[in-house]
Amino acid sequence: MKTDEYLWDKTGSDTEIERLEGALAAFRYKASDAPALPVESNLAKAYRAWSIPRFAFASAMAASFALLLVSIGLWMQPSTITTERRPELAASVQPAIDIAVPKPPATMPAKAVTTKRQTVKRSFTTWKRGTPTIQNNTTARLVERGKTSPVKLSKEELYAYNQLMLALEITGSKLRLVRDRVEVEKDPTGR
Amino acid sequence: MPDSELAARITFFAKTDKAERPSQSAEAILVERILAGDSEAFAELHKAFAPLVHGIVLARVPRDEVDDIAQEVFLSAYRSLHSLRDKSAVGPWLAMIARNRATEFHRNVRPADELTEHHSRRERPTAEAKEILATIRSLPEAYGETLVLRLVEGMTGQEISERTGLKPESVRVNLSRGMKMLRQKLGITE
Numbered sequence: 001m002k003t004d005e006y007l008w009d010k011t012g013s014d015t016e017i018e019r020l021e022g023a024l025a026a027f028r029y030k031a032s033d034a035p036a037l038p039v040e041s042n043l044a045k046a047y048r049a050w051s052i053p054r055f056a057f058a059s060a061m062a063a064s065f066a067l068l069l070v071s072i073g074l075w076m077q078p079s080t081i082t083t084e085r086r087p088e089l090a091a092s093v094q095p096a097i098d099i100a101v102p103k104p105p106a107t108m109p110a111k112a113v114t115t116k117r118q119t120v121k122r123s124f125t126t127w128k129r130g131t132p133t134i135q136n137n138t139t140a141r142l143v144e145r146g147k148t149s150p151v152k153l154s155k156e157e158l159y160a161y162n163q164l165m166l167a168l169e170i171t172g173s174k175l176r177l178v179r180d181r182v183e184v185e186k187d188p189t190g191r
Numbered sequence: 192m193p194d195s196e197l198a199a200r201i202t203f204f205a206k207t208d209k210a211e212r213p214s215q216s217a218e219a220i221l222v223e224r225i226l227a228g229d230s231e232a233f234a235e236l237h238k239a240f241a242p243l244v245h246g247i248v249l250a251r252v253p254r255d256e257v258d259d260i261a262q263e264v265f266l267s268a269y270r271s272l273h274s275l276r277d278k279s280a281v282g283p284w285l286a287m288i289a290r291n292r293a294t295e296f297h298r299n300v301r302p303a304d305e306l307t308e309h310h311s312r313r314e315r316p317t318a319e320a321k322e323i324l325a326t327i328r329s330l331p332e333a334y335g336e337t338l339v340l341r342l343v344e345g346m347t348g349q350e351i352s353e354r355t356g357l358k359p360e361s362v363r364v365n366l367s368r369g370m371k372m373l374r375q376k377l378g379i380t381e
Contacts, residue, residue: 008363009348023320024323024342026315026316027316029245032258035262
């Protein structure tokens with residue numbers, strides 16, 4: 001009786017199976033080279049090489065966008081601005097123009113001017129360059145109520161003040177444009 | 192479905208435990224090297240598993256198509272090698288790709304494809320060899336595949352088990368029952 005040992009591990013002998021093996025040898029795998037690797041492998045390498053700078057660029061873009069969002073957010077929320085005036089400068093200049101500002105409270109430092117920035121509904125129909133600023137409006141109202149005292153500024157201070165106001169107006173107008181653009185993109189219908 | 196065929200299918204899909212395959216770490220290292228871009232490692236993989244893929248495909252498709260399909264199997268494996276979770280099971284994975292490719296071939300096969308066999312540049316098999324191979328192909332898939340790997344590719348039962356991921360007992364059963372059916376169909380008396 002035949003066993004399956006030759007069929008399993010080629011030990012022993014089985015003439016019939018050996019005959020089948022011999023006949024089927026023509027179909028046996030002939031050693032050949034491995035297929036040429038696809039072009040994608042080179043592309044993959046190129047992709048890997050490009051992926052690092054691409055990641056850095058994407059990170060930089062994301063950081064810039066985040067910074068822009070933070071800037072807009074800070075601009076849109078009310079804030080307190082404290083300005084320290086240099087005492088030696090104030091003492092060395094002659095008062096030239098009187099501008100009424102609110103009197104500081106008794107508890108505040110004598111040489112610090114603190115103004116509260118207010119949030120006001122703005123519209124392009126009423127806003128234009130050269131109109132009095134919010135602070136000036138507030139100051140005017142306070143002067144009318146008799147709660148302010150005039151602060152005298154020298155020419156240099158006045159020039160610096162005007163330059164600062166001009167810069168703030170320009171910055172504000174740019175930020176308003178950004179905000180309106182964002183609002184339009186959020187709600188194209190304008191409702 | 193006959194009982195023998197049902198039994199064949201059951202044993203065909205019975206997988207081995209991972210611990211039973213000896214050179215699994217070597218296979219995993221080979222795969223890692225390929226993933227790292229080592230083209231020589233891919234050549235080693237091809238050399239080690241080409242007979243397995245060739246045999247599996249030969250058990251299912253016409254001879255002239257076997258080489259092309261086997262190449263496609265390796266290219267397909269190369270492209271999706273990163274998706275192989277168990278890197279030590281690259282043999283069973285290649286076997287599965289080869290079976291799927293063969294099935295895909297029959298799905299898209301043209302009627303004239305079988306006629307191209309005589310145009311082969313290879314050693315021309317005898318009529319008897321063609322008849323034997325055709326008979327093996329007519330057996331249940333599990334028996335036919337195992338017999339081709341044993342009789343055509345010359346693997347031992349243990350090698351078939353290691354490379355396909357089948358349990359050694361399943362391979363032994365497939366070989367024994369397949370051989371018995373082959374003898375009957377060929378009219379060979381024991």
